Amino acid sequence: MENTEKQVIGMPRLNEPAPAFNAPTTDGVKTLEDYKGKWLVLFSHPADFTPVCTTEFMAFAKMAPEFNKRNCELLGLSIDSHHSHIAWMRNIKEKFGVEIPFPIIADLKMEVAQAYGMIHPGAADTSAVRATFMIDPNGILRAMVYYPMSNGRSIPEFLRLLDALQTSDEHGVATPEGWMPGDKVIVPPAATAEAAEERMNSGDYDCVDFYYCTKQL
Template sequence: METVEEKITMMPRIGDQAPDFEATTTKGKIKLSEFAKDKWTVLFSHPADFTPVCTTEMSGFAIRKSEFTALNTELLGLSIDSIHSHLAWVNNVREKTGVYLDFPIIADIDMKVSKLYGMLQPNESETAAVRAVFFIDPTKKIRLIMYYPLNVGRNMDEILRALEALQISDEHKVAMPLDWKKGDKVIVPPPKNLVEMDERLADTTCERTDFYLCKRDL
């Protein structure tokens, strides 16, 4: 019998290659390794179709889909429901609210993907996926993971902020301070030797608290 520690080590972690899978979605069959070529992927799970919190969350992703598109990112939803349930729910949300969930939603009825990604957490539920978010870069590496319980909805602003921070950090080789948002100063990587430290101390172009903490505009 697996121990809790063994189960935890089987869950994908930041820096891991995203486990590959094939699945049926509301937009047809997909294979993760072939999905969103040269793009980022935000893979997110919800506990169940036709539930209130999930409806607000999925609608939030749909309403702000263009912002993800602008960040070269594809959305990929999931719950442990059948494809028929998904289709009926998408249609119901569109009829009742005018919001169209126009992105693929995985029908993970056999829980294959949920188990592969650690979305099933027995102390929360053994039959419903928690609210997980996986940020997967174009090389299919997992870059950030968020987990929320069943009864707390996610924050779309934070998801978009984190995605943009990852992309800008990659592009400019910098780090982001607390509460960073686009347009704020970024953190310059700290020096790695005495020569670089002296150069940093002489640098007048950045906002320097000390040699190890310097910020600058992009």
């Protein structure tokens, strides 16, 4: 029970400040503060030179320009050394023709992995699971997704989620399942009976009922 409580306490939580870090990477030391004013996608992988991780890193690399267009940086992590990271990056470029344009944290002491709850003993004692964290320009953790060791992530989904988060922040709306830019968004439910009646009779929204109204941005 004690170990379980420690794990829960150590897990980061949405809409709270993301755990600070000061970590060595393939681009030198990086801190969370370095990314202030930008979105950050911090993602972990179990190990270098593994096939599933290689596919994910190539997908992140190919979509890096799209993340950058949205004022978002990418930062990888695994519990491997600088030398291993560099050798793996060179191998991906040589064997697959894909250059990795973002830094990778060398987290040999597992400090960042532990702070972000990336170590799940049920999966592996010394490897980070496939965890992805989306941190906003104010350093607030906005989303986190965990995948098992055996299955790769869908990188386009994280780009879609970034678009959705940025749209919600800018316009004060929510987005429905599978929302893509250009689709209708969900407006906040009416807070009073009078407002609900006005909304149902307004031509500004497409309402199924007072609590479910959408609009085109």
